[in-house]
Amino acid sequence: MNAKQLVGEKAVDYIKDGMVVGLGTGSTVYWTIQKLGQLVKEGLSIKGIPTSVRTEELAKELGIPLTDFASVDRIDVTIDGADEIDSELNLIKGGGGALLREKIVAAASAQLIIVADESKLVKQLGQFPLPVEVIPFGWENTMKKIAEFGCQPRLRLVDDKPDITDNGNYILDCKFDKITKPEQLNKELNTIPGVVENGLFPNIANMFLIGKKDGKVNVITNMR
Numbered sequence: 181m182n183a184k185q186l187v188g189e190k191a192v193d194y195i196k197d198g199m200v201v202g203l204g205t206g207s208t209v210y211w212t213i214q215k216l217g218q219l220v221k222e223g224l225s226i227k228g229i230p231t232s233v234r235t236e237e238l239a240k241e242l243g244i245p246l247t248d249f250a251s252v253d254r255i256d257v258t259i260d261g262a263d264e265i266d267s268e269l270n271l272i273k274g275g276g277g278a279l280l281r282e283k284i285v286a287a288a289s290a291q292l293i294i295v296a297d298e299s300k301l302v303k304q305l306g307q308f309p310l311p312v313e314v315i316p317f318g319w320e321n322t323m324k325k326i327a328e329f330g331c332q333p334r335l336r337l338v339d340d341k342p343d344i345t346d347n348g349n350y351i352l353d354c355k356f357d358k359i360t361k362p363e364q365l366n367k368e369l370n371t372i373p374g375v376v377e378n379g380l381f382p383n384i385a386n387m388f389l390i391g392k393k394d395g396k397v398n399v400i401t402n403m404r
């Protein structure tokens with residue numbers, strides 16, 4: 181079993197009957213959703229809130245009941261992946277373009293559990309280009325403003341056309357040398373007109389399940 185599958189499946193240990201569960205996006209949490217589908221067939225009663233159209237489709241295929249913000253007043257736990265995790269437990273997310281809905285769901289969750297293989301652990305964020313979701317109108321200008329923060333932004337393309345997010349926006353992948361103050365950068369980027377959200381998740385996850393090559397899972401609890 182690979183490390184992503186290992187931690188993805190392990191995450192269901194934290195999901196109990198009756199919970200409202202935020203369903204993250206990506207190739208690690210894919211395994212969580214698969215396992216949840218199996219448990220639901222066996223009688224587990226949960227309601228999911230998906231963070232992307234992709235995840236919504238997968239959950240529906242597997243028969244996981246879904247709900248929405250209009251119908252519930254809390255999310256008990258969200259399971260999601262990450263592109264980078266630094267030693268202070270800050271994250272970069274959005275490699276799969278789902279960062280905006282992921283951040284909304286994470287902010288509404290009592291618990292955020294991150295599942296990742298050990299390749300995602302870094303000393304300092306910034307190797308992975310930071311995804312920033314921007315409104316298509318005037319994106320070229322928004323990109324210039326973002327570049328003033330000392331990065332090289334690039335419009336994310338699919339088949340030579342802008343990649344469109346589930347929310348109808350574009351993604352700029354912004355390569356920084358290193359991100360020294362993630363919390364500050366998170367706030368400042370979001371003040372630029374045209375920026376909808378960025379992929380920095382500064383120290384908001386409660387727990388990390390890290391899959392290692394030797395088949396073990398490292399559980400890190402955030403004591404903040």
Ligand SMILES: O=C[C@H](O)[C@H](O)[C@H](O)COP(=O)(O)O
Pocket residue numbers: 204205206207208209260261262263273274275276277278279282
């Ligand atoms: O937009 C995508 C999400 O933030 C993912 O959770 C992140 O990219 C990690 O994905 P994966 O588990 O496929 O590496």
